[in-house]
Amino acid sequence: MTRSWWPRRAGGPSFPGPRSSRRPGGAWAAAWLAGVVLVVLGAVAGLWFTPFVTGAAAGVATRRGGLRLRSVVPAVAAMAVIGWGLVLWWPALRGQPAGGTARVIAALAGLPAQAAAGFAAALLVALLQALAGCWLGRALTPRPPR
Numbered sequence: 001m002t003r004s005w006w007p008r009r010a011g012g013p014s015f016p017g018p019r020s021s022r023r024p025g026g027a028w029a030a031a032w033l034a035g036v037v038l039v040v041l042g043a044v045a046g047l048w049f050t051p052f053v054t055g056a057a058a059g060v061a062t063r064r065g066g067l068r069l070r071s072v073v074p075a076v077a078a079m080a081v082i083g084w085g086l087v088l089w090w091p092a093l094r095g096q097p098a099g100g101t102a103r104v105i106a107a108l109a110g111l112p113a114q115a116a117a118g119f120a121a122a123l124l125v126a127l128l129q130a131l132a133g134c135w136l137g138r139a140l141t142p143r144p145p146r
Helices: 018-022 025-044 050-065 069-093 098-108 115-140
Strands: none
Touching: 025 050, 025 069, 050 069, 050 115, 069 098, 069 115, 098 115
């Protein structure tokens, strides 16, 4: 019988075995990219709640797929911030006054009258929506049987 050099206790850290590394990484990357595209399309269509919906879908999918929360949260956060960031950045690339609009919106919201404050507030809202959606999706999905 081999003994580990570190005693295991209940509730202690656990490390995945060699079988858990055989998950298809390409499928999860494609799902993440599809989530970014959905956030972008929803923002372009004016659906401000799209990060919440995609976060909830990601929460359900990751619960069923058996992924750990510490790998899901950064992916969902990046999905929302990159998706909304692309939508906010695209008009500036085309020469439209996105900075001026963000400055006025930030001033009307009571933030400092700077474009960065408006962009940061929009990205923060998208981030919080996605994380809340992920939490709700994971909370409402039952755990798969072992």
